[in-house]
Amino acid sequence: MIEQPATMPFQAANMDNAFRALFDSSPCGLILLDEAGRIVVVNQRLQDIFDYSAEELLGQPVEILLPHRDRAQHVGLRDGFIKAPAVRSMGLGRDLSGRRKDGMEIPVEIALTYVDLPQGRMTCALVIDITLRKRAELRLREANVQLEEFTHVASHDLRSPLRGIANLIEFIEEDYGESAPPEVRRNLARMAERIGAMEQLIDDLLTYARAGRRTVKTEAVDMHALVAEVVAMEPPQPGLRIETDVDVETFDGVRTPISTVLRNLVSNAIKHHDRDEKNISIRARAQGDMCVIDVRDDGPGIAVAAQARAFRLFQTVSSTGRSNSGLGLAVAKRLVEAHGGEIELISDDGQRGCHFRVYWPRFARSDRDA
Template sequence: MTLDDEPGLGAGFDVLAGLIDAVPVGALLADVRGMIRLVNRELADTLGYDAAELVGRPVEDLLPETLRAAHAGWRTGFLQQPQRRPMGQGRALHARMSDGSELPVEVGLSPLVLGSERFVLATLTDLTANRQAELLFRQVVDGAPYGVVVVDGSGCIVLANPQADALFGYATHELLGRPIESLLPDRYRSAHAGLREQYGRDRQMRRMGAGRDLTGLHRDGSEFPVEVGLSPITLHGETCMLAAITDITERKKMELDLRKTNANLEEFTYVASHDLRSPLRGISDLLSWVREDLGEAPAPAVVKNLDRITLRVQRMEQLIDNLLSYARAGRAATDFRELELDPLLDRVCELVQLPPGFELRRELVETRLFSPPTPLETVLRNLIANAIKHHDREHGLVRIGCTAE
């Protein structure tokens, strides 16, 4: 720090000079004329000056030429109504460095009286790192594949990315300053204001996918379903809410189509099971009549074949029952259980007729499997049948294996 002689100010000025030099941020002391009287090393180093060459110069020398005239007016206004302006609430400016380049800075001001003279203590913080972080944040937000808006504590939009503008049909910057409720239909606005206030009291990240499904209001008045994820953030020292917004119109349409398909499939399953049961009942009745016609001493080979037919009919009836139960449960794979593969394959093979010359070989490294039984049996039966159907030779080998991975 370099000092001029300060007659009349006494030892207090020396103490103040030592304190300013110890401040960990850039600081200078200016008189009512705007002349620099003290400057610490931190400020001089930040702006690329020697401390001695700054003392006695007007503070406007440290501003870009485009701001100097306006700053003189700001300085006069501050002296007329001097109030402490802490760092973090200061005016964002640009300082002029010794090489002529500009540096983004934040300035805090404090009025001081020493002896009979009034001074202004200005503290200066380099905002380059902050600006770079803000730029990176803006690039991330603008590059997000979904709409992003940032809402302040009063519920007004302070930032919106291009995807949010397009999502709601607004031009660039048109969303800024609007209440977030303007993006919702009228019938939801009062309730949403209450939800927003509740979120402000208990700020927690709400992941996309776990968010509340809402209805968005396009600028043209049309409505569309949206999913919203929320996250509290701090922007310019203020706690805000970041909302990630996704248009889920296509997903809702797919869900509706899936529900319709499932309903049609369920109806088809019921009808098909009814149509299949009728011939099975007829076969069972015929088997009973054949057994009666054979009398009390039928040939053992005939009895064996009748028993095989009866078993297959029973297996088929059980399969229909299982398919119905599976359809009734909405085809949700909730019936997971540990299955023994050998007995399951026995049941499958009873319903698949192997042609002469074909062999089915089991190569089971693992003999147990955790799966819903009905769909697994259906898949295995279809795989075996397709392997036989699409084999173009008279002889074939169907291998069924199970290994752990």
């Protein structure tokens, strides 16, 4: 161990006051090593990460912070860095683990650099505990696996018996012919209608599951043309009026997901409208690095108390009584968030109309477009 009081590590490294303050107040764990790989200085954050006190670490080889299985190999890597120092990250492409005082291993990210001090060149390591991020990634992977399994069952194990029931209905209709009583024909028609609704629900579930997968291939997105296509796809009907206002330059993006989101919002507005006269507006504009898309209608609106569940699976917050699977808004939200955007709902109690606002990225970012 180094023969120094633990309260004086910075004097040992001859740091000036500014560097000392920056070092000790860093939100990341920081550690200085001498040319023999011994610990000279640690900040408070590093002590918190590994649950060691400064007194327990000073003078120890840095391998004390590593799992036993990695220590022997690390000595060679450490010596190689000291001989040819450079600013770099450790363990690119693989997971790194540290070891706390109690033996618990923790996932970490480590960056290395070096500093020249009066007593020689020292290695500086920056350590970040990424436990919370790893837990979140694990939960997300588990959720996606469960969703994939569920949709696989829905697609294969439910669709087949539904088709069998539909065939039986057709056989009954053929056997009866025109002699079937009106109530029988009515009940058979209702059964066929409900089978069709179940098959549509299965298709919607598959669409929702696939919506969480980010589309990597980009292309030029002309919002003027895209909005015009979405409007043209809606079948004309009396009393429907759709206004558009697009002021966004063409940008590189993923066209199909944007179109799907916009079609879902427009169709949703039409489906849940409660009047013969329906007015819908679509506006798109650039705002910073986002394309902001607003879809408004003058329908019945959604009560504030119900808005929290508007984007959930199987939730229908309209009172029109029309049959639907309640997946349109859930699919839209999943697509938007999978591609790095946000979607919000604005609808005030006592006032008609819904306002959906979508923020869609206009530029590639390294954290979502790698």
